[in-house]
Amino acid sequence: MxxxxxxxxxxxxxxxxxxxxxxxxxxxxxxxxxxxxxxxxxxxxxxxxxxxxxxxxxxxxxxxxxxxxxxxxxxxxxxxxxxxxxxxxxxxxxxxxxxxxxxxxxxxxxxxxxxxxxxxxxxxxSSIGAVYMDPNRDPDAVVDETCWSDLEFCKNTKVN
Missing domain, CATH: 3.40.50.720 (NAD(P)-binding Rossmann-like Domain)
Known part of the structure; x- marks a missing residue:
């Protein structure tokens, strides 16, 4: 078998x-x-x-x-x-x-x-935090492995 x-x-x-x-x-x-x-x-x-x-x-x-x-x-x-x-x-x-x-x-x-x-x-x-925080991304955009949060935006807004 x-x-x-x-x-x-x-x-x-x-x-x-x-x-x-x-x-x-x-x-x-x-x-x-x-x-x-x-x-x-x-x-x-x-x-x-x-x-x-x-x-x-x-x-x-x-x-x-x-x-x-x-x-x-x-x-x-x-x-x-x-x-x-x-x-x-x-x-x-x-x-x-x-x-x-x-x-x-x-x-x-x-x-x-x-x-x-x-x-x-x-x-x-990973978490959504790795890809979600980008104020310039179209809200209808498909998020995939090429998308990342905007590091400067996260630092400036103190998002952790």
Whole structure:
């Protein structure tokens, strides 16, 4: 009997920043579909991750891995053995100087670790904030990967 390559049985996926809002929903959806999930969090024992442990299927198929976006080896260990990665983690701060560079470096670390461990697919998430803030864009324009928020507008209006 041929193996169904699209079946989640036996497949493992990493979700970075697993305790975050979007990531939590991704973890929930993956567990419901039968995937094993390796979720990266700053501290697996932190009570704020309780909601993840209470998800259906979590006892059997959720592994919380201690990993920081700036720790390449920890990310690589979490990603190792996975079929795919959902990269949702991002630093959160009001200071753009402390957010942009660590976010970019973290994304590079995830991509490099995925390549090094032969992960098949990587999905990188973002927010509407990355594309929405452009006062010169036609409100009816289609927004795609070529559209970005106007950085000067965001700085001048103190939009975070």
């Amino acid at each position: 041929p193996v169904d390559e699209s079946s989640p049985a036996g497949k493992t996926v990493c979700v970075t920043g697993a305790g975050g809002y979007i990531a939590s929903w991704i973890v929930k959806s993956l567990l419901e579909r039968g995937y094993t999930v390796k979720g990266t969090v700053r501290n697996p024992d932190d009570p704020k991750n309780t909601h993840l442990r209470e998800l259906e299927g979590a006892k059997e198929r959720l592994i919380l891995c201690k990993a920081d976006l700036q720790d390449y080896e920890a990310l690589k260990a979490a990603i190792s053995g996975c079929d795919g990665v959902f990269h949702t983690a991002s630093p959160v701060t009001d200071d753009p100087e402390q957010m942009v560079e660590p976010a970019v470096n973290g994304a590079k670390f995830v991509i490099n670790a995925a390549a090094e461990t032969q992960v098949k697919r990587v999905v990188i998430t």
